[in-house]
Amino acid sequence: MTNVHPMPTPSAGWPQTTDGSIAARNLDAQIEGLQADATSGYSTAEARLRLIDLLVLRGRVLGRIADYRGAEQLANRFVRKTGSAESFLGRARIHALFHRFPAALDDLNIAQALSIDRTTAEEERAAIFQGLGRYDEALALRQQAVARCASFESLAALAGLYAERGEIETAQQLHVESQLRYRGVSPFPLALLDFQFGQMWIHKGECKKAQNLLQLAVQRLPGYVPAQGHLAEVEAEIGDAEHAVARLYPLAMSSDDPDYVSQLARILRDLGRTEESQHWCRLAAEIYSSLLVEYPEAFADHAAEFWLGPGANPHKALELAQINFATRKTPRSHALLSRALGANETLRSGIHGTDGL
Amino acid sequence: MSDHFSGPRALADPAADMSDVFAFPSPEGTKDLVMAMNVFSKAGPTALFSDAVIYRFRVRPVTVAATGSRAAFAVGSDEVSFDCLFDVPIDSKDDERAVQQGRCNFSTGQVTTFQVNDEGGGEGAGVRVFAGQRSDPFFLDVRMVEKTVASRKLAFKKVGSDTLYGTNVLSIVLKVDWPKVLRGGPLFAVVCETLAAGKRPVRIERLGRPEIKNVTLSWKQFDQTNRNLEIRDLYNSEDAFHVSSDYIEAYRARFNANLAFFDTLDGKVDWPLDAQGNHPLTNLLLADFLVVDASKEFRETSYFEIEQAMLKDRAHVTPGGRWLNEDLMDFLFTLYVNAGNGPRINDGVDAPIAWSSKVFPYLAPPNPPKAKPL
Numbered sequence: 001m002t003n004v005h006p007m008p009t010p011s012a013g014w015p016q017t018t019d020g021s022i023a024a025r026n027l028d029a030q031i032e033g034l035q036a037d038a039t040s041g042y043s044t045a046e047a048r049l050r051l052i053d054l055l056v057l058r059g060r061v062l063g064r065i066a067d068y069r070g071a072e073q074l075a076n077r078f079v080r081k082t083g084s085a086e087s088f089l090g091r092a093r094i095h096a097l098f099h100r101f102p103a104a105l106d107d108l109n110i111a112q113a114l115s116i117d118r119t120t121a122e123e124e125r126a127a128i129f130q131g132l133g134r135y136d137e138a139l140a141l142r143q144q145a146v147a148r149c150a151s152f153e154s155l156a157a158l159a160g161l162y163a164e165r166g167e168i169e170t171a172q173q174l175h176v177e178s179q180l181r182y183r184g185v186s187p188f189p190l191a192l193l194d195f196q197f198g199q200m201w202i203h204k205g206e207c208k209k210a211q212n213l214l215q216l217a218v219q220r221l222p223g224y225v226p227a228q229g230h231l232a233e234v235e236a237e238i239g240d241a242e243h244a245v246a247r248l249y250p251l252a253m254s255s256d257d258p259d260y261v262s263q264l265a266r267i268l269r270d271l272g273r274t275e276e277s278q279h280w281c282r283l284a285a286e287i288y289s290s291l292l293v294e295y296p297e298a299f300a301d302h303a304a305e306f307w308l309g310p311g312a313n314p315h316k317a318l319e320l321a322q323i324n325f326a327t328r329k330t331p332r333s334h335a336l337l338s339r340a341l342g343a344n345e346t347l348r349s350g351i352h353g354t355d356g357l
Numbered sequence: 358m359s360d361h362f363s364g365p366r367a368l369a370d371p372a373a374d375m376s377d378v379f380a381f382p383s384p385e386g387t388k389d390l391v392m393a394m395n396v397f398s399k400a401g402p403t404a405l406f407s408d409a410v411i412y413r414f415r416v417r418p419v420t421v422a423a424t425g426s427r428a429a430f431a432v433g434s435d436e437v438s439f440d441c442l443f444d445v446p447i448d449s450k451d452d453e454r455a456v457q458q459g460r461c462n463f464s465t466g467q468v469t470t471f472q473v474n475d476e477g478g479g480e481g482a483g484v485r486v487f488a489g490q491r492s493d494p495f496f497l498d499v500r501m502v503e504k505t506v507a508s509r510k511l512a513f514k515k516v517g518s519d520t521l522y523g524t525n526v527l528s529i530v531l532k533v534d535w536p537k538v539l540r541g542g543p544l545f546a547v548v549c550e551t552l553a554a555g556k557r558p559v560r561i562e563r564l565g566r567p568e569i570k571n572v573t574l575s576w577k578q579f580d581q582t583n584r585n586l587e588i589r590d591l592y593n594s595e596d597a598f599h600v601s602s603d604y605i606e607a608y609r610a611r612f613n614a615n616l617a618f619f620d621t622l623d624g625k626v627d628w629p630l631d632a633q634g635n636h637p638l639t640n641l642l643l644a645d646f647l648v649v650d651a652s653k654e655f656r657e658t659s660y661f662e663i664e665q666a667m668l669k670d671r672a673h674v675t676p677g678g679r680w681l682n683e684d685l686m687d688f689l690f691t692l693y694v695n696a697g698n699g700p701r702i703n704d705g706v707d708a709p710i711a712w713s714s715k716v717f718p719y720l721a722p723p724n725p726p727k728a729k730p731l
Contacts, residue, residue, distance in 0.1 A: 018407040032401030036727035186370040
């Protein structure tokens with residue numbers, strides 16, 4: 001973390017990674033190949049764990065909740081059928097993905113007791129602590145990982161943690177350093193990292209910086225749906241709402257994640273296109289309600305954002321923000337809860353004010 | 358939900374991940390040397406070669422430098438290499454219409470172009486090139502290999518389960534008119550590499566002999582010197598013809614330990630270690646390239662025959678190298694466990710799903726998909 005060099009940019013062809021369209025096809029090809037084995041019973045434990053990871057990766061990149069569900073089913077079946085260390089590790093990752101952090105820690109402990117090595121277990125534990133907002137514990141583990149081996153993965157994970165803690169300067173240095181250590185050709189890790197830093201700048205209100213990084217992520221992976229979604233958010237923020245709407249329409253139509261529908265509803269509302277906004281609003285409310293039945297912890301934060309915004313139901317937003325804050329004590333979950341409390345307060349004073357008239 | 362992300366996992370590009378390398382004299386009776394590289398194990402139908410990877414074949418003349426217990430090769434410096442590169446298909450988002458073009462650049466300056474999955478391949482300057490999806494010619498029961506190591510007992514069943522049954526790979530096949538194109542010979546050392554393309558290509562992986570990294574080197578528990586070292590990434594980054602002195606002792610220690618373990622599996626010692634604890638096969642396997650005699654007639658089972666001849670101080674009689682469908686796991690376990698002094702060890706898997714052909718491009722066409730995509 002000492003010598004920080006000027007970062008070459010992808011536009012200068014560095015580091016060269018597999019074209020995004022090839023990488024996306026190959027991700028499908030990997031999943032299909034491994035899935036065939038899993039269904040015919042030829043799969044090794046390593047291959048099943050890999051399949052779970054690849055489904056999660058595709059879900060992340062394409063914004064596809066169906067892939068997360070597929071990974072969850074596979075992980076549950078894997079535990080039931082084998083009870084192996086790898087199966088518990090796989091299920092721990094799925095629990096963490098759906099923000100069921102205590103269950104994730106339980107499964108991780110079982111995996112470690114069975115045979116997963118300490119290094120792997122600590123990396124997983126760090127990710128769970130980070131999700132929970134237990135940043136100091138996560139930081140200690142992430143730093144140990146870097147001390148053990150300062151690789152792209154360990155440095156990028158540490159960079160992401162600093163970004164989440166809001167320690168921007170350190171996060172940026174680590175971001176650059178991790179990229180300099182990247183030795184692969186897969187575009188996914190670099191695009192995911194740029195996306196993460198794009199989000200960091202959005203939270204800091206630095207729209208231009210966020211836009212640059214999100215554009216880099218999309219250059220590497222044109223089909224990267226969450227990056228496209230956040231680009232639209234930034235475009236709307238800097239006054240290019242028409243562009244944002246054009247970007248969001250295909251996402252809202254194709255993704256089963258209601259985030260894009262919700263954003264579209266908000267931007268259309270702000271543009272005064274009320275009727276269209278209401279259509280998307282109803283759809284978002286419907287999808288969020290259904291997802292919250294199955295995955296309350298995972299969707300509480302975004303659903304709360306929706307009902308604080310275009311969903312216009314501060315009371316519901318507060319309930320969800322409380323669930324989210326009970327799940328993870330992060331600065332963002334705290335800020336969301338404060339906003340929800342504020343919105344309810346405003347609502348109450350409005351009602352009282354009206355009553356008083 | 359989609360925002361929750363706490364660090365990238367190591368994600369290798371499957372299109373840069375080599376599974377096997379083969380080298381054999383042409384079974385069609387011509388004076389050609391055939392070399393093949395497989396990547397992307399268990400590839401689904403949409404798999405493509407990466408446009409960011411150099412798929413490299415390196416060939417050097419080699420001679421037998423010593424025989425007997427100090428058997429060793431002397432590798433010449435007159436190398437000819439073939440770099441295969443691939444474009445981004447114009448319709449790469451469309452499964453049906455994605456047609457990928459490739460080119461093979463020789464280190465001697467010639468270029469041959471080809472279209473992926475065209476069985477006729479491309480031809481020019483004494484080299485015919487095929488690239489495309491094919492049936493994986495290898496077969497083995499990985500779970501029983503793992504069980505053998507975990508239980509420290511041979512665990513193969515009479516009828517095993519082929520881990521690669523019905524799976525496909527991406528293959529690159531070169532058929533080379535060796536007297537015209539290569540330098541020296543007829544004994545050649547062949548190694549394949551994948552490299553990250555760019556101004557200064559970085560080696561991602563190298564592969565020569567079969568099952569060195571997985572079956573032979575991966576187990577850490579027997580290695581008292583480097584018990585916690587995942588040695589394979591380091592090993593991959595090495596130049597097969599010039600292994601750095603920095604880590605060679607680490608590799609040697611791992612070979613010695615793991616080969617000694619395999620020798621214990623039949624309860625007797627067939628490979629006594631020397632005074633320094635070196636296994637008799639270590640030096641030959643550290644020379645991690647296929648050695649093939651291009652002047653010999655094609656044989657289906659000839660892997661390691663040249664090396665075995667060297668150990669026994671006699672002349673080799675086969676082309677060595679490696680044919681596509683040789684029952685490698687049976688051979689390897691027999692070699693490692695009893696040195697051929699006992700019965701042949703059978704892993705219970707004796708054939709691939711589809712036999713390779715004796716006609717270019719040799720590897721069988723791809724198997725149909727087994728399951729619907731999720």
